[in-house]
Amino acid sequence: MRKRKFDLNALPAAAGNEIDDRLHAATPLRKLMNKVFPDHWSFLLGEVALWSFVILLLTGTFLTLFFDPSMEETVYNGSYTPLRGVSMSRAFASSLDISFDVRGGLFMRQMHHWAALLFVAGIIVHMFRTFFTGAFRKPRELNWIVGLLLFWIAIFEGLFGYSLPDDALSGTGLRIMNAIVLSIPVIGSWIAFAGFGSEFPGTEIIPRFYTLHILLLPALLVGLVTVHLVLLLLQKHAQWPGPGRTNYNVVGERMVPRYASKMGAFFLINFAVIAIMSGLFQINPIWIFGPYKAAVVSAGSQPDWYVMFLDGSARLFPAWEIRAFGYTLPPIFWPAVVLPGILTVLPMIYPFIEARRLKDRRVHNLLQRPRDVPNRTALGVMAIAFYVVLVLSGGNDIIADQFSISLNATTWAGRIGLLLGPPIAYWVTYRICLGLQQHDREVLVHGVETGIIRRLPDGRFMEVHQPLGPTDEHGHGQLEYAGWAVPKKMNRLGALVPTVKGFFFPVERPSRTPIGNGGRPVSTGPQGQRELEEAERPR
Amino acid sequence: MSTIGSERSHTAGAGDTAHHSGGQPDIDVHDPSLSRFELVREGARRDGVEIVHYAPRFPIPGTKAERRIERTIALLFLLTGVAGLAFVVIFVAMRFAYTPGTNSAKLFTPLLGVTFGVALLTLGAGIIMWAKKLLPEEVAVEKRHLGGSPPDDKKIMGAQLGHIAEETAISRRPLLKGALLLGLAPVGVAAVVLPIAPLIKDPHGRGDPLLHTGFDPEYNNGNPVRLVREDGTGIRPDDVSAGGQMTVYPGIPHGATNFWADSPTLLIHLREADAAVARSNLARIPLNAPTPDNPDGGMWQNFIAYSKICTHLGCPASLYEQQTNRLLCPCHQSQFLITDNAKPIFGPATRRLPMLPITVDDDGFFVARSDYQVPIGPAFWERS
Ligand code: FES
Numbered sequence: 035m036r037k038r039k040f041d042l043n044a045l046p047a048a049a050g051n052e053i054d055d056r057l058h059a060a061t062p063l064r065k066l067m068n069k070v071f072p073d074h075w076s077f078l079l080g081e082v083a084l085w086s087f088v089i090l091l092l093t094g095t096f097l098t099l100f101f102d103p104s105m106e107e108t109v110y111n112g113s114y115t116p117l118r119g120v121s122m123s124r125a126f127a128s129s130l131d132i133s134f135d136v137r138g139g140l141f142m143r144q145m146h147h148w149a150a151l152l153f154v155a156g157i158i159v160h161m162f163r164t165f166f167t168g169a170f171r172k173p174r175e176l177n178w179i180v181g182l183l184l185f186w187i188a189i190f191e192g193l194f195g196y197s198l199p200d201d202a203l204s205g206t207g208l209r210i211m212n213a214i215v216l217s218i219p220v221i222g223s224w225i226a227f228a229g230f231g232s233e234f235p236g237t238e239i240i241p242r243f244y245t246l247h248i249l250l251l252p253a254l255l256v257g258l259v260t261v262h263l264v265l266l267l268l269q270k271h272a273q274w275p276g277p278g279r280t281n282y283n284v285v286g287e288r289m290v291p292r293y294a295s296k297m298g299a300f301f302l303i304n305f306a307v308i309a310i311m312s313g314l315f316q317i318n319p320i321w322i323f324g325p326y327k328a329a330v331v332s333a334g335s336q337p338d339w340y341v342m343f344l345d346g347s348a349r350l351f352p353a354w355e356i357r358a359f360g361y362t363l364p365p366i367f368w369p370a371v372v373l374p375g376i377l378t379v380l381p382m383i384y385p386f387i388e389a390r391r392l393k394d395r396r397v398h399n400l401l402q403r404p405r406d407v408p409n410r411t412a413l414g415v416m417a418i419a420f421y422v423v424l425v426l427s428g429g430n431d432i433i434a435d436q437f438s439i440s441l442n443a444t445t446w447a448g449r450i451g452l453l454l455g456p457p458i459a460y461w462v463t464y465r466i467c468l469g470l471q472q473h474d475r476e477v478l479v480h481g482v483e484t485g486i487i488r489r490l491p492d493g494r495f496m497e498v499h500q501p502l503g504p505t506d507e508h509g510h511g512q513l514e515y516a517g518w519a520v521p522k523k524m525n526r527l528g529a530l531v532p533t534v535k536g537f538f539f540p541v542e543r544p545s546r547t548p549i550g551n552g553g554r555p556v557s558t559g560p561q562g563q564r565e566l567e568e569a570e571r572p573r
Numbered sequence: 574m575s576t577i578g579s580e581r582s583h584t585a586g587a588g589d590t591a592h593h594s595g596g597q598p599d600i601d602v603h604d605p606s607l608s609r610f611e612l613v614r615e616g617a618r619r620d621g622v623e624i625v626h627y628a629p630r631f632p633i634p635g636t637k638a639e640r641r642i643e644r645t646i647a648l649l650f651l652l653t654g655v656a657g658l659a660f661v662v663i664f665v666a667m668r669f670a671y672t673p674g675t676n677s678a679k680l681f682t683p684l685l686g687v688t689f690g691v692a693l694l695t696l697g698a699g700i701i702m703w704a705k706k707l708l709p710e711e712v713a714v715e716k717r718h719l720g721g722s723p724p725d726d727k728k729i730m731g732a733q734l735g736h737i738a739e740e741t742a743i744s745r746r747p748l749l750k751g752a753l754l755l756g757l758a759p760v761g762v763a764a765v766v767l768p769i770a771p772l773i774k775d776p777h778g779r780g781d782p783l784l785h786t787g788f789d790p791e792y793n794n795g796n797p798v799r800l801v802r803e804d805g806t807g808i809r810p811d812d813v814s815a816g817g818q819m820t821v822y823p824g825i826p827h828g829a830t831n832f833w834a835d836s837p838t839l840l841i842h843l844r845e846a847d848a849a850v851a852r853s854n855l856a857r858i859p860l861n862a863p864t865p866d867n868p869d870g871g872m873w874q875n876f877i878a879y880s881k882i883c884t885h886l887g888c889p890a891s892l893y894e895q896q897t898n899r900l901l902c903p904c905h906q907s908q909f910l911i912t913d914n915a916k917p918i919f920g921p922a923t924r925r926l927p928m929l930p931i932t933v934d935d936d937g938f939f940v941a942r943s944d945y946q947v948p949i950g951p952a953f954w955e956r957s
Contacts, residue, residue, distance in 0.1 A: 064616050068620040115671070213886035218954070270715070286713065299704070309689040310687060326831065331903055349906060431906060445919075
């Protein structure tokens with residue numbers, strides 16, 4: 035039998051042919067690889083969330099191999115000596131084993147927790163980006179809603195995961211959840227008993243949360259993330275306005291290799307940051323909290339940061355209980371059930387409210403600078419102010435303790451702040467937006483300040499302005515505002531040496547004006563000369 | 574070839590705006606004189622993408638600047654290897670089991686984090702540098718189609734959907750419609766009921782757990798339940814000094830475990846003066862008030878016992894401020910005045926902490942005279 039000659043160089047092409055014969059993939063694959071993505075740092079925020087989610091799936095799968103979601107009592111006998119001989123649930127004991135007896139288990143646990151915090155944080159900043167730049171407008175309303183669903187599922191996913199180890203903090207959290215459910219009118223106690231299987235705490239809740247945490251919610255998250263990304267691919271990424279960019283195109287780099295390799299590298303860096311944080315910064319040290327005991331709680335116990343706003347709202351809401359006809363509506367119903375309900379629905383319908391208000395039915399693929407939409411920006415900042423007051427109030431005991439303020443005073447400050455803060459934030463933001471807009475227009479009309487003062491023959495002084503483009507007979511610039519950054523310094527125009535960026539501090543070296551020809555800035559030929567003279571005309 | 578051709582006509586058909594790519598006919602991709610890049614550009618064009626700018630970062634290959642970047646990237650990748658190796662060695666070889674005190678085992682996790690992190694960080698940084706500094710720079714413009722599908726396709730789709738409805742002729746066959754609905758309804762109900770029904774439990778079923786705690790004599794064969802410590806030992810009045818307090822549990826099997834999470838109680842020994850105030854306030858609450866056959870009311874001498882479960886959301890209200898006689902719940906800072914039937918005086922809680930009526934039995938141990946007379950802990954709808 036003759037040996038067939040084996041040509042190594044032809045192998046990829048041959049393999050490619052064989053695959054394509056079966057999958058018919060060349061055309062769609064090329065289309066995918068040629069997809070153009072616009073580049074801007076703010077588009078990376080969503081990736082933080084995406085990659086943290088991938089890390090959560092990886093580390094979470096590892097943890098399931100060792101975690102035992104059982105509330106059966108057992109006596110701890112592992113290597114963490116301070117808790118030896120203490121009776122606790124198997125969930126807590128196996129969490130201790132992961133932390134102390136599984137090689138690398140603590141590292142994995144901490145990565146899982148840090149990644150979870152970063153996941154929610156990534157989602158929130160990504161939503162801010164989407165909101166403030168108007169990326170949620172037609173045709174992307176559906177993806178905005180999918181994103182909001184992802185946000186709420188992520189919060190519940192985090193809440194359930196946090197409850198699993200059955201330590202003193204998470205048990206207290208579970209008890210609070212139980213009380214919140216109990217507060218629902220008419221069917222509250224029925225729902226609580228359906229969930230917990232008996233009076234609090236029972237023995238069902240951790241196994242059930244485990245199923246939700248590792249099966250149901252992750253499946254939902256994976257599904258919705260897929261929908262989110264497919265919609266992104268179909269609708270193409272929105273982009274900032276700029277040279278050559280229109281509503282009808284996408285300007286950027288093709289996906290493979292540039293965009294994809296940057297994305298992959300960003301995943302690695304994201305992973306690296308989480309790994310380093312998990313190595314160096316302890317998080318949720320359950321062995322210090324100890325197992326959950328109904329009678330024990332420590333002061334200063336805080337939930338994970340993303341639930342803190344609910345904790346804050348529970349602290350601030352006044353003691354208004356409604357009792358009538360032998361029935362009770364506990365006050366916690368309003369801040370812990372009604373408020374999150376409003377917070378879920380309102381943002382979901384916001385795109386439609388805004389479009390209706392502006393009678394805007396157009397398709398928008400260009401983003402807006404926040405300053406150009408003062409009303410929306412101010413509304414967003416108002417929401418942030420509301421949120422920040424709630425988060426701070428979630429830690430008001432710590433604030434009171436650290437700054438030696440009376441606890442009651444911080445509660446009242448929170449209550450008043452919650453009412454006054456948002457409107458003030460709205461007004462201030464609105465004014466700032468208008469101011470920024472005005473400054474942009476001013477530079478477009480009058481030119482960039484050059485820092486050169488000239489003395490006119492009649493003795494007056496005036497500053498020389500460099501117009502950005504052609505001017506009319508009054509020396510006013512004729513450029514239209516294009517919805518994008520207006521250069522405001524000479525070195526942004528290329529007329530002067532660029533600013534020096536520092537590593538720790540921005541060292542904007544005062545760029546030396548090349549003086550020498552009568553104090554005129556860089557001579558740009560007769561054209562520039564004329565512009566300068568026109569700019570100097572008294573207005 | 575035919576698929577590629579149709580692909581092209583698809584992109585060209587759907588609103589072409591680019592300057593010179595749209596009208597161009599397909600070039601012959603088998604033309605041997607075409608460079609590889611020209612093929613790439615043609616592919617992009619067929620996908621509606623125009624590569625408008627494409628230039629190498631270093632027009633002259635092998636300059637010093639280029640080599641310096643290459644060296645930096647290589648260094649980063651080598652660092653990845655070093656850190657990765659360190660990670661593997663530490664992971665496999667280092668002792669990590671918990672030992673009290675300061676020791677090297679405590680460094681296990683930090684070292685894992687740093688080595689793993691550095692390995693990934695350098696790898697990522699190297700790739701980014703490669704993409705940003707060595708790959709030729711490119712600006713590509715992809716066309717975007719505004720609005721929905723082409724009108725033709727919309728029309729066809731509408732016809733197709735209408736045709737499907739027509740084929741089934743659902744509107745023309747009311748019998749089938751009705752039968753289908755009748756058939757589906759129970760299945761739908763089953764689909765909802767099946768997963769939910771097994772979860773439903775009557776919260777006021779056996780023992781009415783929301784209304785009873787472990788101090789109910791029912792759980793102690795009808796005898797009054799002792800107040801015990803966590804280890805199950807009984808408590809005599811001498812065990813708590815004046816001004817002191819103690820967390821107590823029902824003296825029944827497993828009384829101090831989470832199974833009886835509704836039962837933890839705070840037993841407080843008030844100072845003489847405070848006790849007098851507390852006693853005088855008892856009468857304000859009928860349930861706690863002294864009666865002819867029980868002149869002490871809910872208290873026993875200077876001792877008073879309240880549920881430890883906060884009436885707000887159920888945290889243990891455990892911070893007892895001796896000076897002001899306030900009990901503070903650390904969760905949301907509700908404050909209860911011990912000397913006035915534990916009424917809430919600040920914070921979100923709306924209800925008093927229920928009082929456990931106590932006395933001392935013949936052996937000199939504290940017992941509960943009865944269970945709590947109102948449900949303990951957070952309120953709920955049917956709690957009047
Ligand atoms: S649980 Fe006690 S104040 Fe909220």
